Amino acid sequence: MATKVKKLRVKKHRVVLNRSAGGDTAITVFMVILGILMFLPMYITVITAFKPTAELSIVPPKFYVVRPTLKNFIDLFTNMNQTWVPVTRYIFNTVYISVASTFGALVLGSMTAYALSRIRMPGYKVINSMIKYSLMIGSTITGTYNFIIYCKIGLLNTYAISILPVWAGTLGLYLMKNFIDDNISDEMIEAARIDGAHEFTIYWKIAMPLVKPAWLTLIVTTFQAVWAAGASGYVWSENLKTFNSAIAAITGTSASAGGAMAAGALIMMSVPIVVFVVNQSKIVETMASSGMKD
């Protein structure tokens, strides 16, 4: 400490920020503990799914598998096939509902987002704040009267009941609108208008290719919500139910099904996780414009 004035540490022409070694260590330790705590249940799901019956009944349970087996998965599917609806039907339902609801949400959401962000017809501010406030309303609150509405328009016990409400989702739309606000300039749209392009052409050919990250995010968030939604209380025909509601029904009833339950949970969680991992960077990119102004 020759000089009294504190010198800034400089490394490769960049100012090194003030960081204490103690702080770094404490934070690392905190992160590792928290990370383990967060990851442990997921890890236990995986190992339990592969444990044979003998290992499931060891006291206390081990944190590793000695003889991994696929028996739990086989049990799960055998059980599932015992109902009069074949497994393939459940899988078809899940795929059909996921694709239809995600596709609709994407087309409707992106079109609305474009119009609200770049056409700005009179009244767009009211609609924007309605969408913003709708994020504050939990599904329980709207759910109260959705039942009556479903009744009146005859949606009970149909595929549509799992699909149409997703099209009205606002989170994906909100993210998409903010992303368009931040990434597409009025000048660009204006230039296209002067060239005589129709609004739908501008939306589809100019705006949409520029907001692909937001597309992916909308697809992923919608898909995750649909996937996690499981059984709707308003669908009672077995042949309209989804794969995840079938898994939930089986793992919920059989008392000794620890292994099969973990196997079901593993199947259920691996799909959205894979979808997320593949799209992670695009999603984070989209979230960069998620901020709520004013």
Next chain:
Amino acid sequence: MQETAVKPGKKLKAPKEPKKPVSRKEMTKWQYTKAEMKRTRVGYLMILPFMIMFLVFTVLPVILSILLSFTSFNMFQFPKWIFFDNYIRMFLDDDLFITAFKNTMIFAVTTGPASYLLSFLLAWFINELPPKARAFVTFIFYAPSISGSAYTIFTIIFRGDIYGLANGWLMKLGLINDPILWFQNETYIVPLMIFISVWTSLGMTFLAFIAGLQGIDRSQYEAGAVDGIKNRWQEAWYITLPNMKSMLMFGAVLAITGAFGFGAIVTALCGTPSTNYCAWTLNHHLAEYMGTRFEFGYASAIALIMFILSFGANQLVNKILAKVGQ
């Protein structure tokens, strides 16, 4: 934008804010709005399909629940207007509602801030990691929230008999003598539910914070270091937080909605009702009056209380966030 003035007479497709057409001066506000509406009519066409869905599935239920909360309605007879009777009954004549209200508040003020702060702290800590490591750690913390019903694994971890993970190990270590019925014991239900709910809640909020932090220009930090910021906490308060206020607001909205919507996990793990109603929330109360008793008027009064609570919390957080960085 001078292009807008090129074809003044015909269809003007300029957005509203930039230079308005000359004729604007001669129009009244109403005439101008009408002209604008005509010019942008294709926009209405574009939002139409969404708006129909939105009105039917979100706006209509909210309006219905506001109106019907002042009535007695059972779906078979025409609603009967009873003014504030539902609300009076709620607070004076329904002990279970008070329990539900109290529990909801307990869950909301614990899980909401906990998940919000944790989301921010984690996002902030991992922000300085190299990109690959950051993606990995993000995945670890985010995974539980996207795994749908992954929390069912806790029925295996906290199984009531000796084969449960928690019981097995606690007995092995000699901390307890008999297995604990975790999800039936009043002492453990509430803390466990809070823990599990925070575990599943590091979702969108967390991602928004990560993105917000990455968007902050590094030169601001360097300027801060030159200007005499001493440690990372000062840096967070004076540079990081003010720079991501809009993300903080977005995150708060999601965290609050999540915190007040709490209930599904309790139903899945402890069943309904939980022992002595110790984890009975407004969500359960609402579902009970909706699904079992068909008292729609009363149920919508509960729904409205929930909406007011979460709206109030949002306003409060908005006020607090306005003070950040001062």
